[in-house]
Amino acid sequence: NAGVTQTPKFRILKIGQSMTLQCAQDMNHNYMYWYRQDPGMGLKLIYYSVGAGITDKGEVPNGYNVSRSTTEDFPLRLELAAPSQTSVYFCASSGGQGLNEQYFGPGTRLTVT
């Protein structure tokens, strides 16, 4: 099992550009999550999904969009990148009813200049 994979590892964007952060898991988990982590801070939930075709907003969804067309994939789209979106982005998944431990990917470090 590869677990949770994320691409790319690093990316530099100019203000106003768009990009998609990819996330995939091979554990057949229904629940998937996107977090951002700023220096010295905890993780903030951006969006989450409880299954294919179902997504919902987390604590900080503005400026982001998600889709979940398959169980395995949960891409995060940034439209019109802003410097405030400079952060490390983590994707995670969990099984059961979402009350179990979460498995995290290695993260994507994004800089917007």
Added chain:
Amino acid sequence: SQKIEQNSEALNIQEGKTATLTCNYTNYSPAYLQWYRQDPGRGPVFLLLIRENEKEKRKERLKVTFDTTLKQSLFHITASQPADSATYLCALQEQGGKLIFGQGTELSVKP
């Protein structure tokens, strides 16, 4: 307002000693509390989960306590080793809710 607080200052201890990390919360009623370890440049890794009706959970050198009256969880690493140096995150989850993370405590174990 709702808040989760962990020791904001880094914890420095000597190898072999017990490290104790604190997680306090206000205005939450968590059904579960989880602890994660995060190494620099990596994603968090799950360590332990404790339920609201459990007072204590152990796994090898790790012990977690959960006091819903004090609204506090303590995370202990006994016989600490330099390899235990990392940032430790607590996260709580209300029934039917999402996981909410604290800001983490950096632990440094010196040989």
